[in-house]
Amino acid sequence: MSNEDANISLNNELNIDKSQKKNTQNATNISPREPTSHSPSDIISNNSHDRLVGGANVSLTQVSTVHPENLSTAQTLSPSQSSKFDVYPEEYQMAPSSQVLTPPAYNNENEKNRKHNDGNHIVEIPDDAAKAQEIKNTLQTDRQIRMAFIRKVYGLLTLQLLTTVAISLFFMYFQPAKDFVNNYQLLFYISWLAAFVVLIFLFWLRKKHPFNLILLVLFTLCISYGVGSVVSLYSQQIVLEAFLITFGVFIALEAFTLQSKWDFSSWGPFLYATLWVLIFAFIFGWFLPFDRGYNIVISAIAALLFSAYIIYDTYMLTKRVNPDEYVLAAVDLYLDVINLFVAIFAILIGVCDSSG
Structure with a gap:
């Protein structure tokens, strides 16, 4: 091997070592921020993990922070998708958005009723034929x-x-x-x-x-x-x-x-x-x-x-x-x-x- 090739190899190894040290230092300097409110973007604590999964050890690195802009996406995860985070059991998962129940159609009873006066009393009579x-x-x-x-x-x-x-x-x-x-x-x-x-x-x-x-x-x-x-x-x-x-x-x-x-x-x-x-x-x-x-x-x-x-x-x-x-x-x-x-x-x- 020539001297030129040896110098190139040595420089590459030095660059790799510097890059690894820099990444390690950045990871050490990053500290998790304390949650300021009980909003959907809060980080779940270790104690809540223990209560939800029955005492299983779950690290913070296994939980993703839910941001408001991603809230709708996070809530529509199916049980099979959300169970991979090992935070909630499958029976506690939210139903898919396709199964969201809609309220019944508004039924105005006053419009369906009519009044009958028998001379003594005024009785509300529905339009339903049987009633x-x-x-x-x-x-x-x-x-x-x-x-x-x-x-x-x-x-x-x-x-x-x-x-x-x-x-x-x-x-x-x-x-x-x-x-x-x-x-x-x-x-x-x-x-x-x-x-x-x-x-x-x-x-x-x-x-x-x-x-x-x-x-x-x-x-x-x-x-x-x-x-x-x-x-x-x-x-x-x-x-x-x-x-x-x-x-x-x-x-x-x-x-x-x-x-x-x-x-x-x-x-x-x-x-x-x-x-x-x-x-x-x-x-x-x-x-x-x-x-x-x-x-x-x-x-x-x-x-x-x-x-x-x-x-x-x-x-x-x-x-x-x-x-x-x-x-x-x-x-x-x-x-x-x-x-x-x-x-x-x-x-x-x-x-x-x-x-x-």
Whole structure:
């Protein structure tokens, strides 16, 4: 080998040694930077490695630093690709981006719904045919139940009124019955007291069949005896006039209430308060010596009050009362009609006595 070749070889070896020393010095001077936040670009610590891989020794040189610009790429690695870093077990790997779930399509229920007004309530009816038909059937069933309840109440009311009219006519036109009433006037007060007691039990047992119907019959008989005892003592013409006026007023008020769109449910407290005022006024007139004019005024107020009660009870019957309360609803209307008849009858008697 010549001297020139030997010098070239020696220079190459020196250059290689200098390059290796320079690389070693650069590697020694580089120190890892401390993470400043818990962002995706943080370097995972050795302790977190031990917890994630079950205590396996993983060096920092095996973990790549995730930069923000490469975050989307790092998150879309498949389990087979990310498992080669030995940081997370395969079952903890993120699913590929192709399997990302998308939210369901927005469904505006308000646009699919429409409103149905049955006269009492506004019901949201969906466009779905099955649900719409189900709600329609429910509304129709409720309407049928309400109509059956109304027919039952008016059926009982008709029987009660017919019983009262029949007993009253019996006392008016059958002389032995009229004589019996005149001889045993104490039974008149007993009948009204018995009606009050039966009404209390009827209120308690109004939903107990057949006790509610039995008590309703007893209550009607007691009231009918009291009314028949009163009308048997007066002129048949006055009784007939009072009956016709009461019948006409009742039919007119029923027709008005059934076709009216007004809400009469707020009348209850005022009618109740007026009733108690009227009761106390009647008691004062009974014990204190007032003239016939006072009785006529009290009777006129009573006629107006029970006319208003007919409107109120009819409205509650058709709109609010529970269908199970058919006995109590029939009693309410029956008492309204009887009290209206008694008030009109008292007005006619007072007018006739004043003019005669």
